[in-house]
Amino acid sequence: MWRTNLLLVLALIPASFCGPVNTLQKRGNVSFADPRTNNGSFLDNAGDGFSEPLNVVISGTSSPAVLTDEGFIGFAGAVGFAPECLGAHLGGPQSADLGDGNGFQNQTFELREDFGNFALGTCIEQLLGGNHLRLFRQNGSLADTGALFLAVSLEMGLLENHTIAENGYDVGRDNLVKKAVGLTSFNGTTYNTTAQNLTGVMPTGNATINHGIAVDGNAVLLIVEIVDTTQPG
Numbered sequence: 001m002w003r004t005n006l007l008l009v010l011a012l013i014p015a016s017f018c019g020p021v022n023t024l025q026k027r028g029n030v031s032f033a034d035p036r037t038n039n040g041s042f043l044d045n046a047g048d049g050f051s052e053p054l055n056v057v058i059s060g061t062s063s064p065a066v067l068t069d070e071g072f073i074g075f076a077g078a079v080g081f082a083p084e085c086l087g088a089h090l091g092g093p094q095s096a097d098l099g100d101g102n103g104f105q106n107q108t109f110e111l112r113e114d115f116g117n118f119a120l121g122t123c124i125e126q127l128l129g130g131n132h133l134r135l136f137r138q139n140g141s142l143a144d145t146g147a148l149f150l151a152v153s154l155e156m157g158l159l160e161n162h163t164i165a166e167n168g169y170d171v172g173r174d175n176l177v178k179k180a181v182g183l184t185s186f187n188g189t190t191y192n193t194t195a196q197n198l199t200g201v202m203p204t205g206n207a208t209i210n211h212g213i214a215v216d217g218n219a220v221l222l223i224v225e226i227v228d229t230t231q232p233g
């Protein structure tokens, strides 16, 4: 319980110095609001009676352009993800309650590792497996932080029916964070990303977790700053 309270305090500190809480949760002033405060969770609803962890949060204090759909896809390109193979879509949407007053909402979209080829790499990912993410946006009226909550996992390929690799949630998160931290660039935009650990935001172990794969209970907060944009051509 102390961890819950500590996290809540940490998440709200930047806000509490700026004015009343409803002002503080406005976009750009707070990294995110802890979903658990309003009955939400860092675990999503995978649609099969189980959950997947929302194990990466893109801070609401990131450059605003990164928090739009198009802008996030650009950042994702810089860390090796691309939209699904030629628009193909495997599996149903998952939903999450981010405690922002919107209740359960379906994922906004899904991206896959692109193996160095933004246009076609995700087709290879579907065959061979690789990193994979689903995105949810915290923008309800109770917590309109604009933060993006990502469910990241390392998937097996088509032959294994796209199941999650052993430790695939924690490993998927750590792979993404490793690629993201520091300076990255894609399509003429350079990003400077810093990470903070959010420890103990969900239960450790495999209870309720999809495919019975255990998680370490932690998420990582990424603060993404656009440091230089050059117009191509």
Ligand SMILES: *[C@@H]1O[C@H](CO)[C@@H](O)[C@H](O)[C@H]1NC(C)=O
Residues within 6 Å of the ligand: 018, 019, 023, 026, 027, 028, 029
């Ligand atoms: C952040 O808080 C300050 C002070 O309360 C306010 O003036 C500003 O408009 C807020 N910014 C956003 C993006 O909500």
Ligand SMILES: *[C@@H]1O[C@H](CO)[C@@H](O)[C@H](O)[C@H]1NC(C)=O
Residues within 6 Å of the ligand: 038, 039, 101
């Ligand atoms: C959270 O759940 C409690 C107990 O079920 C309920 O009283 C409260 O209205 C809920 N709050 C929100 C924001 O849904």
Ligand SMILES: *[C@@H]1O[C@H](CO)[C@@H](O)[C@H](O)[C@H]1NC(C)=O
Residues within 6 Å of the ligand: 092, 093, 104, 105, 106
């Ligand atoms: C989520 O997607 C499913 C399947 O496309 C759809 O049936 C359901 O209504 C959607 N839920 C919400 C809250 O939009």
Ligand SMILES: *[C@@H]1O[C@H](CO)[C@@H](O)[C@H](O)[C@H]1NC(C)=O
Residues within 6 Å of the ligand: 108, 137, 139
């Ligand atoms: C909140 O985010 C969802 C998902 O990205 C989007 O469909 C919706 O339009 C947004 N709502 C507002 C009020 O911006």
Ligand SMILES: *[C@@H]1O[C@H](CO)[C@@H](O)[C@H](O)[C@H]1NC(C)=O
Residues within 6 Å of the ligand: 159, 160, 161
């Ligand atoms: C994948 O699914 C097919 C059809 O449901 C099944 O026959 C096969 O055994 C599965 N493969 C693995 C590795 O689970």
Ligand SMILES: *[C@@H]1O[C@H](CO)[C@@H](O)[C@H](O)[C@H]1NC(C)=O
Residues within 6 Å of the ligand: 073, 074, 077, 118, 187
């Ligand atoms: C690259 O940037 C241009 C101009 O900002 C944009 O129109 C285009 O969609 C971007 N391409 C990709 C693959 O993100």
Ligand SMILES: *[C@@H]1O[C@H](CO)[C@@H](O)[C@H](O)[C@H]1NC(C)=O
Residues within 6 Å of the ligand: 192, 193, 194, 227
């Ligand atoms: C990137 O962010 C770090 C940490 O805030 C900072 O020390 C560094 O100067 C930044 N680099 C650039 C190129 O902006």
Ligand SMILES: *[C@@H]1O[C@H](CO)[C@@H](O)[C@H](O)[C@H]1NC(C)=O
Residues within 6 Å of the ligand: 195, 196, 197
């Ligand atoms: C987060 O935790 C991991 C694993 O415990 C550790 O290796 C890493 O240095 C931590 N990162 C930060 C930014 O504190």
Ligand SMILES: *[C@@H]1O[C@H](CO)[C@@H](O)[C@H](O)[C@H]1NC(C)=O
Residues within 6 Å of the ligand: 206, 207, 211, 212, 213
């Ligand atoms: C969950 O973890 C326990 C302990 O490691 C293991 O015995 C059990 O098989 C796992 N559950 C599933 C569904 O894999």
